[in-house]
Amino acid sequence: MIFAVGKLLRPGGADERRAAVLAWMTTIQALCALFFIGDVAFDLYAGDGQALGHLWMESFVAVVLLLGLGVLIVELRQLLLRMDRVTAGLMAARGEMAEVIEAFFSTWGLTPAERDVALMILKGLDNDSIATVRGRAAGTVRAQSAAIYAKAGVDGRTQFLSLFMEELLADPE
């Protein structure tokens, strides 16, 4: 629970941190505005004959406080909307990645069984786990992955993975 509270104060990700700071500032400024405006209202109500200039000044400050609060609220709203859009963009990128993978597999002419194995390699499973998942002998999977690497023209697992990494890191242009 302490950890969770710590996470509230220091959430992961630059945008989330920014949103958290903005939200704290908004809350604190709202309370400050309430206090100040309450103070002005009380002065007006009590009417202890303060100088008119002073009252004008206080009213001006109150308006500025409220304007600042409005700006904070709008900023926070924009930031949160942008974070949503970025998330959606990432999801789309993931969807496209699936297509990229599919395209590679087709060019290499992988068999359906090899496709399955190749996908599991991409997801980080080792040969033994793949054998267990697919209910095949470890030797079969080893042979299949060797065939995949040969078709892809790479030496092994690391090079195979780097093919896809390169796609991800490539400039969108």
Added chain:
Amino acid sequence: MTGRVAGERGGRMGARTYRVWDPLVRITHWGVALGVLLNAGVTDPDGRLHEQVGYAVLGLVVLRLLWCIVGPKTARFTTFSPSPAAAMGHLRDMLSGDRAVHLSHNPLGALMVYNLWLTLLALSATGIMMGTVAFFGADWVEELHEAAYGWLMLSVALHVGGVIFDQWRTGVPLVRAMVNGRKQVAGDRPVK
């Protein structure tokens, strides 16, 4: 703010994580909770501190209501408008074993949210009235304040009970969601 959090894996197989509560919602929620706790059990009801905490809670509620108009989707009035019909529908769904999970408040929870806000506003209004010259010593104001307080305590108990019940029913860690903003939904449950 219903974005799936990309690149984050749920604790269980196939669990999905949704960003549902933005930081302003969480801060005002726990701020109000703290304020209510302070004024219910710690501060002297006749003291200056009790008044100040009360004003702070009022400020937080007003800010939250403003956020209901301008905030992101899950924080808005329109996402969880109060509807007894929807609440009844939700009850029926629960009884018929519907496994869907609401990303914002569920319709019953939404009614509780409005109830809590209205009660807090009533408490603040009567509290402020007690401090004014016009209503000074008016018994009915104080009685109303105390009645609203009793109702609030009942509501808070129901609110906490509802959260525990819904957490058990849907398997979504709701308290954690109000702390870190994310709802973790098991893979086999549809979301609404």
